[in-house]
Amino acid sequence: MERRSFLKNAGVGLAAGSVAMPAIAQNAPTIKWRLASSFPKSLDTIYGGAEVMAKRVAEATGGKFQIQVFAGGEIVPGPAVFDAVKDGTVEMGHTVSYYFFGKDPSYALETAVPFGMTNRQMDAWMRHGNGGKLMAELFGKSNILVVPCGNTTTQMGGWYRKEIKTVADLKGLKIRIGGFAGAVISKLGAVPQQIPGGDIYPALEKGTIDAAEWIGPYDDQKLGFNKVAKYYYYPGWWEGGPQVSAYVNTKKWAELPKEYQTILQLACADAHVDMVAKYDARNPTALKQLVGSGTQLKQFPKEVMDACYKAAMELYAETSASNPTFKKIYDDYKKFMDDQILWMRVAEGSYNNYMHSKR
Amino acid sequence: MERRSFLKNAGVGLAAGSVAMPAIAQNAPTIKWRLASSFPKSLDTIYGGAEVMAKRVAEATGGKFQIQVFAGGEIVPGPAVFDAVKDGTVEMGHTVSYYFFGKDPSYALETAVPFGMTNRQMDAWMRHGNGGKLMAELFGKSNILVVPCGNTTTQMGGWYRKEIKTVADLKGLKIRIGGFAGAVISKLGAVPQQIPGGDIYPALEKGTIDAAEWIGPYDDQKLGFNKVAKYYYYPGWWEGGPQVSAYVNTKKWAELPKEYQTILQLACADAHVDMVAKYDARNPTALKQLVGSGTQLKQFPKEVMDACYKAAMELYAETSASNPTFKKIYDDYKKFMDDQILWMRVAEGSYNNYMHSKR
Numbered sequence: 157m158e159r160r161s162f163l164k165n166a167g168v169g170l171a172a173g174s175v176a177m178p179a180i181a182q183n184a185p186t187i188k189w190r191l192a193s194s195f196p197k198s199l200d201t202i203y204g205g206a207e208v209m210a211k212r213v214a215e216a217t218g219g220k221f222q223i224q225v226f227a228g229g230e231i232v233p234g235p236a237v238f239d240a241v242k243d244g245t246v247e248m249g250h251t252v253s254y255y256f257f258g259k260d261p262s263y264a265l266e267t268a269v270p271f272g273m274t275n276r277q278m279d280a281w282m283r284h285g286n287g288g289k290l291m292a293e294l295f296g297k298s299n300i301l302v303v304p305c306g307n308t309t310t311q312m313g314g315w316y317r318k319e320i321k322t323v324a325d326l327k328g329l330k331i332r333i334g335g336f337a338g339a340v341i342s343k344l345g346a347v348p349q350q351i352p353g354g355d356i357y358p359a360l361e362k363g364t365i366d367a368a369e370w371i372g373p374y375d376d377q378k379l380g381f382n383k384v385a386k387y388y389y390y391p392g393w394w395e396g397g398p399q400v401s402a403y404v405n406t407k408k409w410a411e412l413p414k415e416y417q418t419i420l421q422l423a424c425a426d427a428h429v430d431m432v433a434k435y436d437a438r439n440p441t442a443l444k445q446l447v448g449s450g451t452q453l454k455q456f457p458k459e460v461m462d463a464c465y466k467a468a469m470e471l472y473a474e475t476s477a478s479n480p481t482f483k484k485i486y487d488d489y490k491k492f493m494d495d496q497i498l499w500m501r502v503a504e505g506s507y508n509n510y511m512h513s514k515r
Numbered sequence: 516m517e518r519r520s521f522l523k524n525a526g527v528g529l530a531a532g533s534v535a536m537p538a539i540a541q542n543a544p545t546i547k548w549r550l551a552s553s554f555p556k557s558l559d560t561i562y563g564g565a566e567v568m569a570k571r572v573a574e575a576t577g578g579k580f581q582i583q584v585f586a587g588g589e590i591v592p593g594p595a596v597f598d599a600v601k602d603g604t605v606e607m608g609h610t611v612s613y614y615f616f617g618k619d620p621s622y623a624l625e626t627a628v629p630f631g632m633t634n635r636q637m638d639a640w641m642r643h644g645n646g647g648k649l650m651a652e653l654f655g656k657s658n659i660l661v662v663p664c665g666n667t668t669t670q671m672g673g674w675y676r677k678e679i680k681t682v683a684d685l686k687g688l689k690i691r692i693g694g695f696a697g698a699v700i701s702k703l704g705a706v707p708q709q710i711p712g713g714d715i716y717p718a719l720e721k722g723t724i725d726a727a728e729w730i731g732p733y734d735d736q737k738l739g740f741n742k743v744a745k746y747y748y749y750p751g752w753w754e755g756g757p758q759v760s761a762y763v764n765t766k767k768w769a770e771l772p773k774e775y776q777t778i779l780q781l782a783c784a785d786a787h788v789d790m791v792a793k794y795d796a797r798n799p800t801a802l803k804q805l806v807g808s809g810t811q812l813k814q815f816p817k818e819v820m821d822a823c824y825k826a827a828m829e830l831y832a833e834t835s836a837s838n839p840t841f842k843k844i845y846d847d848y849k850k851f852m853d854d855q856i857l858w859m860r861v862a863e864g865s866y867n868n869y870m871h872s873k874r
Contacts, residue, residue: 212777215773215777216575216774216777216778216781217774218773271873274866274867274870276635276792276795277795279788279791279792279795280792280795280796282792283788283789283793283796284792284795284796284797309635309862309863310866310867311862312861313862372862373858390861390862390865390866391861391862391863391865391866391869392866393866396866396870414574414577415574415575415576415577418571418574418575419575419778419781421785422571422575422781422782422784422785423781425781425784425785425788425789426781426784426785428788429642429787429788430642430784432639433635433639433641433642433643434642434643436635436636436638436639436643436855436859437640437642437644438643439858440854440855440857440858443857443861444854455865461869465873494874495799495800496795497870498799498802498803498874499795499799499802500867501867501871502671502750502802503668503669503670503671503672503731503750503751504668504669504750505867505868505871506750506814507633507669507750507751507752507755508669508859508864508867509864509868510750510752510820511630511633511755512856512859512860512864514630514824514856515853515856515857
């Protein structure tokens with residue numbers, strides 16, 4: 157049938173695209189959800205990921221499925237998002253699972269662990285490896301469905317008041333750093349500190365701490381760390397590709413019409429790509445401005461990287477010995493990552509290194 | 516309001532998730548579209564991307580918006596997809612724009628050009644740089660809306676019957692390679708050949724051609740090139756991150772309800788991530804099997820890469836001088852890519868190189 161007449165017969169005018177269409181009809185359920193983000197509005201990239209997702213869900217349902225996004229602290233504090241979704245205080249959350257390292261280090265494998273996967277490797281593991289299934293099992297025990305919804309990509313190693321030239325320089329280093337990474341550098345004598353984003357600047361300025369890791373150029377610049385610490389180290393070996401995820405209470409999920417479940421998953425996938433693209437588009441300018449302001453970019457010495465790598469592998473062995481859940485997931489994660497590296501260092505790696513040499 | 520009673524009031528039973536809900540109501544328009552793919556069904560990764568997208572669109576609309584996917588040749592030959600969408604023969608296509616290099620080399624910038632962007636850089640340029648806007652202008656002239664819907668990531672450099680040790684080895688080399696890349700190596704004396712995927716094997720076996728580039732380990736293995744060419748070179752410097760896109764006829768697009776427009780865009784974003792994840796999950800095993808079968812992995816010598824890079828830059832200068840549209844888009848593309856590299860070689864690049872050294 158000719159397209160135009162087909163549409164007429166289907167009762168669709170040609171102005172369809174320009175006027176609000178009853179594609180999602182009046183008798184479709186109107187659903188209003190609350191999403192608790194673990195992040196402040198100032199992090200327009202990470203916090204913004206939830207807003208990008210919610211906006212698209214509303215557009216795809218003609219405003220019938222509305223997800224209202226609340227910043228960390230508005231309904232519950234950032235670190236309380238896991239329990240808020242688990243208990244159904246909110247239908248959804250947007251967070252990073254390694255915040256819940258204290259409950260079980262296994263959760264960190266859904267976001268990032270030291271010397272772990274990059275964003276692309278995580279996508280492959282979650283979608284076409286065993287990652288999605290393993291995480292559904294792990295979080296399902298807490299009535300949570302995790303849906304990847306962003307990634308910061310490889311982060312920077314943070315801001316240091318003094319240079320890190322040898323492993324000995326880590327001894328006694330008071331550094332703001334969380335979860336697994338803190339446990340790794342503790343093995344080398346550093347003293348990890350847990351400090352909320354907003355309190356890092358004064359602590360670094362006063363010298364209460366010697367160093368602090370946050371995210372990358374775009375986010376770090378906003379907090380002004382370059383004014384109180386001279387050295388900006390890379391890479392953030394504990395965050396090769398931290399995945400940000402939407403948490404959905406499984407009971408609330410089951411109550412959604414199938415179409416809304418699909419639309420929510422698709423909107424998360426869109427926000428997932430969008431967050432990486434936004435970081436990649438904004439980090440270069442921030443990096444140039446930081447270097448222009450006198451920040452000294454430094455790469456962690458190989459000796460330091462090797463010592464941290466060794467400490468991380470020891471920690472994984474210890475954790476695996478005491479935590480069967482962690483062992484089960486980590487063994488699969490590590491095997492998958494090793495295969496990824498085998499391939500990626502060939503075409504992608506050699507191509508990137510050549511292109512990087514041309515700039 | 517308590518969630519459960521809220522849903523009751525909204526007329527939503529608790530079995531909502533388990534039974535088909537009228538979320539997309541009976542009076543929503545039923546729309547049936549045909550999508551012409553440029554790819555054969557045997558390429559389950561690339562061709563499959565359109566099917567993944569179409570399946571999700573159907574799920575998100577309760578089967579009301581159906582997109583039927585046709586392989587290359589079923590409605591129109593692969594290279595005719597551009598015109599088929601432009602003329603409205605089909606509502607949609609799924610293809611790679613550098614196939615249309617002959618119409619205008621500017622189109623290649625929407626997929627990949629020699630020494631061009633990686634998949635992540637393309638995402639950043641399309642979503643948060645000027646790429647999306649520039650491509651809407653370019654393809655809009657032909658009534659086509661382009662929506663990114665996949666990426667193969669950095670491809671391999673192809674299969675060679677003889678080693679490539681110096682630039683001189685390119686002289687007279689009959690190689691199956693298309694578009695911009697063919698024009699680049701022609702400058703170095705190679706003789707590019709245009710041969711459909713299915714005809715490459717016999718040509719390589721008979722020695723009618725000396726070399727052929729296709730995609731990467733997973734797809735190349737299926738065509739058995741390892742049986743007729745010993746050397747497998749990397750990287751495919753002419754395809755650092757080829758973007759695969761959905762083409763939509765702009766008139767048909769305007770006829771879609773806004774909700775369906777959004778759902779289509781979201782499903783393309785989901786298929787976009789999924790194709791990369793599928794390639795990353797499948798390439799490592801294929802690469803191991805190829806090497807196990809006797810294939811010799813070789814990296815292009817720096818001398819050869821440098822000569823090709825120089826030839827490519829000359830070609831861009833020549834094309835820019837004669838084609839204002841190309842110049843306008845390429846200038847923006849190159850500037851954006853240079854900034855991307857400036858940042859990516861720092862955290863991401865140093866992290867990847869360290870991890871690659873550990874495998």
